[in-house]
Amino acid sequence: MKTILVPVDFSDCSHNAYMYALDMAAAMQFEVVLFHNVFPNQGLDNNAYSAFFIEDFLAIKEEKLKEYISDALQKDKYRSLKLRYQLEVGFTIPGIVKALEDNNVELIVMGTTGASGLKEMTLGSTTGSVIANTKVPLMAIPPTAKFDQLNTNFVFASDFTRDINVFSVECLQSLADYKKANVTVLHVLEPKEEQPNTAEIEAQMSSILGHLSHNFHFIEDRSTAKAINIFVQSVDASLLCMLAHQRDFFSKIFYTSTTKLVSHHLSVPLLVMHE
DSSP: OOEEEEEOOSSHHHHHHHHHHHHHHHHHTOEEEEEEEEOTTTTOOSOGGGGGGHHHHHHHHHHHHHHHHHHHHTSGGGTTOOEEEEEEESOHHHHHHHHHHHTTOSEEEEEOEEOGGGSOEEOOHHHHHHHHHOOSOEEEEOTTOOGGGOOSEEEEEOOSOSOOOHHHHHHHHHHHHHHTOEEEEEEEEOTTOOOOOHHHHHHHHHHHHTTSOEEEEEEEOSOHHHHHHHHHHHTTOSEEEEEEOTTSHHHHHHOOTTOBOOOSSOOSOEEEEEO
């Protein structure tokens, strides 16, 4: 049985990601591990006496995690789910990496923050750091996205320069199989860019995607991010898939100095896969 890790900070955004993960787990028979990290000095005010209350602070956080789980298990559709939590003290990324290893996690589900009207989606520093420091597929969930909105149209935006690791392929296959989805492999060319050998590229990508229903689409645009977002909307896609490269294609599209996703009305979940 596959295991999903859901890092939460008890915000509305992370709670929505948790609900998305619960619905996915109920539909696809996954386990869910809730994760929360407490910084070493969190809950303290630099007062020597406050150190005595760190255990109380941790107990409050643990109680919130237990409450998330108990609330879910009271609902009929989640009653048979396997839910557990992990609370760590330390820095967030090492804590998440430890939780991935402790629980043999195959998918991370995290919330994203969104501007008014979902005109832009932000991959915060934590999400970006998780992507950079793990090889586990990560699904970034916009604030109002729901699992039951997942339809049969997926888009995989690729520059065709990297292979996908087996865990990422299996994650995409599981989601696509569940929805009987078609995956449109999208490649954005810059104006006057030399046309690639499409027959060779399509054969290589088809071997990676295996049995999944898929097709290919090539477009020209100066802005790769804008082109991807417009295409996602035009085909009513419910999931955008990208392959994370270190500081190149993925970074060029999704990160500025403030780690903001350069996005125009992107409101669908983003599945970040790895080489």
